[in-house]
Amino acid sequence: xxxxxxxxxxxxxxxxxxxxxxxxxxxxxxxxxxxxxxxxxxxxxxxxxxxxxxxxxxxxxxxxxxxxxxxxxxxxxxxxxxxxxxxxxxxxxxxxxxxxxxxxxxxxxxxxxxxxxxxxx
Numbered sequence: 599x600x601x602x603x604x605x606x607x608x609x610x611x612x613x614x615x616x617x618x619x620x621x622x623x624x625x626x627x628x629x630x631x632x633x634x635x636x637x638x639x640x641x642x643x644x645x646x647x648x649x650x651x652x653x654x655x656x657x658x659x660x661x662x663x664x665x666x667x668x669x670x671x672x673x674x675x676x677x678x679x680x681x682x683x684x685x686x687x688x689x690x691x692x693x694x695x696x697x698x699x700x701x702x703x704x705x706x707x708x709x710x711x712x713x714x715x716x717x718x719x
Contacts, residue, residue: 600718601642603627605635605661606650606679611702615648615679618706622719632656636664643670646718648709649696651680651687659694666695675716679704 602624604615629635633656651658665671677698697716
């Protein structure tokens with residue numbers, strides 16, 4: 599089973615994402631900010647990260663830049679999942695190493711399609 603780390607400061611978003619991804623046969627870890635997510639990645643690198651942009655402690659962009667600098671940090675497929683929808687934000691995310699980008703609110707069809715596009719399912 600593939601492992602996905604869901605990083606979002608909203609417990610509701612984490613719960614929705616968990617249900618969708620478990621239905622897609624992923625095991626799930628959760629973090630409510632980028633620092634917690636990095637700690638999890640240092641213990642065991644996930645196959646995928648579903649990542650929010652705006653969070654306390656460490657935001658998604660800072661997390662992503664730090665992740666990509668870790669040993670095996672290029673391995674996970676990172677899908678940004680955020681309300682930030684302007685082209686500049688999307689471009690920054692892709693330049694920082696994001697593999698895909700989805701907008702909130704999301705549903706199973708969107709998550710499944712994006713995870714298929716990056717080769718996770």
